[in-house]
Amino acid sequence: MKKYTKSAKPGEVGGKWYVVDAEGMVLGRLATEVAARLRGKRNPMFTPHVDCGDFVIVINADKVRLTGRKWSQKTYYSHSGYIGGLKSITAEKLREKRPEDLVRKAVQGMLPKTPLGRSMNKKLKVYAGSEHPHQAQQPESLEI
Numbered sequence: 001m002k003k004y005t006k007s008a009k010p011g012e013v014g015g016k017w018y019v020v021d022a023e024g025m026v027l028g029r030l031a032t033e034v035a036a037r038l039r040g041k042r043n044p045m046f047t048p049h050v051d052c053g054d055f056v057i058v059i060n061a062d063k064v065r066l067t068g069r070k071w072s073q074k075t076y077y078s079h080s081g082y083i084g085g086l087k088s089i090t091a092e093k094l095r096e097k098r099p100e101d102l103v104r105k106a107v108q109g110m111l112p113k114t115p116l117g118r119s120m121n122k123k124l125k126v127y128a129g130s131e132h133p134h135q136a137q138q139p140e141s142l143e144i
Contacts, residue, residue: 035110062099
């Protein structure tokens with residue numbers, strides 16, 4: 001009898017909902033765990049070409065920590081597409097302006113840069129405060 005590894009199909013995998021409290025957590029360590037959950041690496045039926053990840057809600061994104069002097073030295077870049085359209089912002093100013101983007105950009109950098117990675121990124125919900133509108137999904141608390 002042949003033994004083979006079962007590959008997950010897109011319709012077979014159902015994602016759970018998790019809530020992560022980012023208060024006092026180091027950004028990179030938080031992002032690695034969240035990216036692994038979004039990708040489905042913790043799932044025994046993990047298949048690289050199928051989105052078999054879970055939904056992750058990150059709350060208190062404005063209270064995340066960075067080590068060293070990264071608040072003043074870490075710079076995020078974006079380009080408008082026009083000549084001379086390069087914009088930059090430090091992590092400290094980004095936290096004041098849009099604290100959710102700190103977590104979102106860190107996790108996005110750890111996901112694949114493909115259409116599959118973009119669909120995984122849509123399963124990430126980030127909120128600056130401690131409230132979120134996803135109580136109906138009955139999310140489980142995830143300790144990292």
